[in-house]
Amino acid sequence: MKTPLCLTAALAVSLLAPAASAATRTYCFELLLKDERIDCPTPSDPGAKRACHQEFHNFTTQPDGDYTHPVGALVEIWDKDDTSDDEYIGTWILVNPTGGCATFEWEGESYFKGETHPDPYVVWKSEVRGTAGGPKVVARDLANNRYGGVTWRPNAVTNCQNGAACNQPGYLLVTTDSTTERGGRAMSLDSSQHMLQAYSSILEAEDIDMVWPESGSAAFNQNKYQVSGTRGDQAQSAAHELGHVLQMQQFDEDDLSSDCSLNGSGHSLELTEYESCATAEGWAGYVAIASLWDPENPGSAPSRFGSDFVEAEPIAPVCTDNKGLEAQVVKAFWDLDDSDNELAEAPAGQDDQKNSTTLDIALRWGVFPDGTANREDRESDPDGVNLWDYHINSQSWWANLDETRQTLLGHNCMGTQDTN
Amino acid sequence: MSLNRKRVPGALLWAVTLAFLVPKLALATDPTSLAEIIDDGSTFRFGLALRVAPNTVTVTTVYNRIAGALVDAGASMVQGVPVVSQLAVQTDAQGRFWVDAPPRPEGQPPLPDGVYSRWLEVSHVPGPGARSRAPFRERRTLYFRVVNGVAQRLTLAAYSAQVDPASQRKNKLGSLEPAHPGVLAARQSVLQTNPLPLVESGTAYSTPDNSEQGQ
Incomplete structure (x- = not known):
């Protein structure tokens, strides 16, 4: 059957019209965290699933040392605005062992608000997943509140245009001091992510809370464990407690x-x-x-x-x-x-x-x-x-x-x- | 399996009661180390609970932050302070092991004022013929502040509040939450541009309007 020419043209116009007005933006960046873990395989160790101490960096203005990509970490992308509240564009999961790019629609979206080009920046959340759709581990403080993020708002890329390379200059360092609360939290979350990466497909869908920094490492029920403030640098501590969580989930018991x-x-x-x-x-x-x-x-x-x-x-x-x-x-x-x-x-x-x-x-x-x-x-x-x-x-x-x-x-x- | 299958409201009282009756048996914890470092939180003397031969361990301290400044990996001296020091394992009359880890050894000039963090590391290398033994390290981080040459221990929380204070930002729900500033470091390699999976679009969190038209 032949389709009339005018109908084909009309269809083409209707399909192309939205694409012309709503273009995507692609924003690329790379995160690293300072890594001082002591019971985790390094890149030179055979059989490392995802090595700790992934890369040594000799920075000019930041401390030299071993850094690791926070694979599985959730990051929010925001649009920086100087005269009004910033807009939340969305959340992405870091899956590549190096840098990566977040692509999002701009014109016509609710966060667009008529701004010609966004000024994107990254917020690292204290949350990790094994896979994009799997359960996540959420870091909580001793009062059971979710931790806030790490933001690079002052370093926002200005006027990210469609078709242009919106690359975040430099490395975004989540932490440079592994001995602070933030430093231990970032390592504990990354250690937890190793477990999620191996076991996500059989874990329950609900979030799992990781309380940090506690007086000891322990697992409490199917959705909660804690990591000792002295063991943030022990990758096996967080992963061990998640092993208890997994067994409790398999038993469907809370102890x-x-x-x-x-x-x-x-x-x-x-x-x-x-x-x-x-x-x-x-x-x-x-x-x-x-x-x-x-x-x-x-x-x-x-x-x-x-x-x-x-x-x-x-x-x-x-x-x-x-x-x-x-x-x-x-x-x-x-x-x-x-x-x-x-x-x-x-x-x-x-x-x-x-x-x-x-x-x-x-x-x-x-x-x-x-x-x-x-x-x-x-x-x-x-x-x-x-x-x-x-x-x-x-x-x-x-x-x-x-x-x-x-x-x-x-x-x-x-x-x-x-x-x- | 349904996560909430056993969490019926009628059983709540029983669950709470049982939690108090049998708490210790159910707590799933992390194993203790064969070389535990015992820290009283206030002094610079640390006990060592060793379940390996004392002659198979060495104890060192490594500064991570000196007078407020982070130390580069591999540095040997910062502001006149040696980054790595070896400590002698000592034994008291009861046969207990301990090490002294003073901020600055006796006879040396006082440390510059500022905030410090330092690792105390016990390294074990198994002797010949040891069964199923692998080398390992046990570590404890100690924090302190020096004012007019006098050192005073800090907690993790106090140290973090001093060197890494949080500010506040609005989250996607419009509520204020604590936030730390990220750091930017100069790039040494080409940025990889692999696509990342979207987990959640921000469209539901923003009300469209024209308030920013023309920016």
Whole structure:
């Protein structure tokens, strides 16, 4: 069928007319934060998922040192106005490991207000996401208020025209002092983002609050954790607490039946605890390292506080002495995940054979029934929720159950945990 | 799974009651280090709770800010102050370990007035034959201010308020919120121009009018 010429012309005019009046603007910029984290892989470490201390910068007027791109950070773009309130143009997520560009409609939009060309500037929010549509971590102060932003209003690019390169000159430094409240907050948020990047697709959609700077790092429920004011420079601290949040979300519980009282208050990677403590804390430790290092890279060598999580040899020389060690549980989950399958080392008798996926391993907590009885998610026994429960509850899921059992339990001496 | 499935209002009282009855068992926390630094918050003496052999640790201090000015990475001396110093691990009569980290060693000229931040770092390198051991660092940041040559410890909050005060700005809802000024540094490389995903358009937050016509 032939379309009449006049109709085609009319259609073309109607399609082109709005485009001629409403043009886009593209504003490009690059953010960096000062990075002094101490338990995170650097660019030279094999298997770094997204390295800390990403780049060394030798600035002329700002402190030299290591800086990192805040990937996953949310940034607002505003239009600066000297004679009226500034206009909020929108929020973008930083996804590129370097700079990036925000493109937005201008003429005709509500924030346009007749101004010929916008004068855009960036506001860094204290919020991060793993993906554009995933859940976000929101930093809150000790009074539970959201933190404000970091603004480059005085550095706004003037008259950003359509078709012109609206490039923000220089680097936008979110922080130059990692030891301030702001500096620790920026690093803690970036550490949290590592976890979101790995686990976003299985986390609940609601925001997760990160309270900073607290007296200790801890997780409180499915949507709230806190980071110690002395551990903003420990990437594994924030990611560890998010590991607890993930497990609580999988259980659909707002706490964990984890008894860490065997050796007084607190827990340590290589001190014997009840199995529920070793399992819950070891799980969170594994989430932290799986957020930072790639399990599929055989060169990955995660560790924390001196515990080497890839060493095949169990930590304690007597097999049964490993069942309450948090670090050994970290190793067990890592072995289930990693591609580097090692032979057995005494006192363990079985090989690491399994190479599962990070998300699959996490989703298996979700099959635990609610309740306080054996194999349930709030089992009241201090040795209650342990790796036997994890293995038995999810056994119908595994393609090769023998490989799974031998890797998780036999290779890591975890078969000596309570079978109830 | 529904997040709110178990948060029915009728269970609120029970939840609050249980929270008080079983608080310690449920708190999921971060592990303690094998080399904890114990800080009383007021002096320059720090205890060390070591669960590794003392001869496998070294303790250093590294200045991050000297008399108000941030220190470049790799700097060795700023305003006559050595940036990095080694500290001796000492033992008291009860066998407890500690280090003295005075702002300025005895016999040296006083520090310039101003605000300081400094890391106290414990580095552990495992000895030969150690099982499942990896090197690690434990760090504590200490803050202080020097007035007329006298040093006084600061908290993180006090330090931050002094060197990084917040102002206020209007947010997208029109409310005032705290804001920090960002810093601009000269560019050393070509700006990458990859597109960023839009998360939220600002159209819903602004009332269109012609108040800025002609700008």
